[in-house]
Amino acid sequence: MAERHELIRAHLPLVHDWVRTLAPGLPAYADIEEITAAGVYALVVSAELFRARQGRSFSRFAQPRLERAIRTAAAQESRRFMTDARPKAPAPYEVDVEPLTSQDIAGWLSDTAPGPEEIVLSRERLRVVRMEIDRLPDRLRMIFTSRFMQQRRIAEIAVELGLSDSRVFQLSVQAVERLRDRLEARERL
Numbered sequence: 109m110a111e112r113h114e115l116i117r118a119h120l121p122l123v124h125d126w127v128r129t130l131a132p133g134l135p136a137y138a139d140i141e142e143i144t145a146a147g148v149y150a151l152v153v154s155a156e157l158f159r160a161r162q163g164r165s166f167s168r169f170a171q172p173r174l175e176r177a178i179r180t181a182a183a184q185e186s187r188r189f190m191t192d193a194r195p196k197a198p199a200p201y202e203v204d205v206e207p208l209t210s211q212d213i214a215g216w217l218s219d220t221a222p223g224p225e226e227i228v229l230s231r232e233r234l235r236v237v238r239m240e241i242d243r244l245p246d247r248l249r250m251i252f253t254s255r256f257m258q259q260r261r262i263a264e265i266a267v268e269l270g271l272s273d274s275r276v277f278q279l280s281v282q283a284v285e286r287l288r289d290r291l292e293a294r295e296r297l
Contacts, residue, residue: 114153115166122171123147128180138185141273143178145262150177152281240290248283255280 127144134140154170243291247269254260254268256278266276 112155115158116151119151119155120148121168122167122179123151123174123252123255126174128184130178130296134182135186138182141180141263142261144186145273145277146181147174147178150174150278236294237287237291240287240294243290244283244286248286251276251279252283252287257286 116140121165123144127140127147131138134143150173151170154173155166158169159164241252244252251265251269255262262273262276262280264273266273269276271279277296
C-alpha cells in the first residue's frame, strides 16, 4: 500500500503536466478540474494494476493510460458545449475493443450462461459489497455513492459538502481503498 501511494505521489506532476499541455487548446468553458480528476483516477488505477516484476518502469506502464484518460476527458469537455449535455463523469480511459459479430455474441452467451451456483455466488458478493458500503463512515459513504453509483461530478459533491474538489477526490479515493481493503479481508477469511 505504501509503495502504491509513493508511486501516485511521485507521478502526480505528470498528470498536471499533461493537463497544462492540453489546456491552451481547450475552450474556455472546459472544466480543467474534471480533466485533472480523470488523469488522477487513471494514475490511481495504474498504480493498483502495476506489478514491478513485469520488467517495465511504472512511468512506461502508466503514461499511455494517463494520456488516454486525459485526452478522453478533454475531448468530452470540448464537446460538452456543442451538445449542451455534460456527461456525468469522464471515463478514466478508453479500452480498445474489437467489434463482435452476432455469431460471436451468440457463442459467448451460450458458453457462459451462469449456472445456479454462479448466480447465488454473484448475489452473495453483491450483498457483501452493499453491506460494506453501508459500513463506511457517513461522509465517505455519501461521497462514494454520489461519485460512483450516481455518477455525479466532483464539483457538485464539493459544493454540496462545502469542501474543495481536491478534498472530495481524496475522500473518494480513501472510500475506495477502505472498501477494497475490507472486501479483501473478507475473502481471506
